[in-house]
Amino acid sequence: MQLLVLIWEALLESSDTTPVVVEWAMYELAKNHGCQESLYEEIKSVCGDEKVTEENLPHMPYLNAVFHETLRKHSPVPIMPLKYAHKDTEIGGYHIHKGSQIAINIYGAHRDEKEWEDPEVWKPERFLTGKHQLQDMHKTLAFGLGRRACAGSMQAMNISCTAVARMAQEFKWTLKEGQGDDDDTVLFTTHKLQPLEAYITPRSTL
Numbered sequence: 001m002q003l004l005v006l007i008w009e010a011l012l013e014s015s016d017t018t019p020v021v022v023e024w025a026m027y028e029l030a031k032n033h034g035c036q037e038s039l040y041e042e043i044k045s046v047c048g049d050e051k052v053t054e055e056n057l058p059h060m061p062y063l064n065a066v067f068h069e070t071l072r073k074h075s076p077v078p079i080m081p082l083k084y085a086h087k088d089t090e091i092g093g094y095h096i097h098k099g100s101q102i103a104i105n106i107y108g109a110h111r112d113e114k115e116w117e118d119p120e121v122w123k124p125e126r127f128l129t130g131k132h133q134l135q136d137m138h139k140t141l142a143f144g145l146g147r148r149a150c151a152g153s154m155q156a157m158n159i160s161c162t163a164v165a166r167m168a169q170e171f172k173w174t175l176k177e178g179q180g181d182d183d184d185t186v187l188f189t190t191h192k193l194q195p196l197e198a199y200i201t202p203r204s205t206l
Helices: 002-015 017-031 033-047 054-059 061-073 124-128 153-170
Strands: 089-091 094-096 171-175 198-202
Touching (some): 017 033, 017 198, 054 153, 061 124, 153 171
Antiparallel strands (some): 089 094
8 A cells, every 4th residue: 555655646746736836836826816927026136127037946945935826826736635544643642543545635734824814815925924934845834744745846836937938938828717716626636627728929029
């Protein structure tokens, strides 16, 4: 069982999660034009007329905040892969019996009102208040925690942020009518129920 979980986790997290994050980020930016323009202004101030590259990412806190807020509201994997208790233990006051299989509800943790103000609202600015350090890759549970945290977290962040920044740099995005934020978790990841459809306008024509 553990071998199957490890294989499933490796295949899923290496192939499906990054496109999911990028699609949700572009959906939220197309839905929230104020945030989209804030990101575009940051890109212009950092890159000028040059294309965004990975070398620019450390100088773009708003882009970083967009990435982490997307992970919070639309975590690609809603439930952490099962963990197996090899001995009796206690976690947070709960007794866990040896042999138990434990699933951590990432979706629920990311929408806990005790931790997140207005958790149903996509608001990148929450990561710019100082409460959460932008350098902390574990401010959400999207990449797991501890020794078994996702080994490719930095690569996923770099690829996702570069893709989002390039699309926001070149085009202005507006949602097509009828687009909603319903999730479809049939394939284990939180794909949009319907693929993103948006109107895009080249920035060069604006």
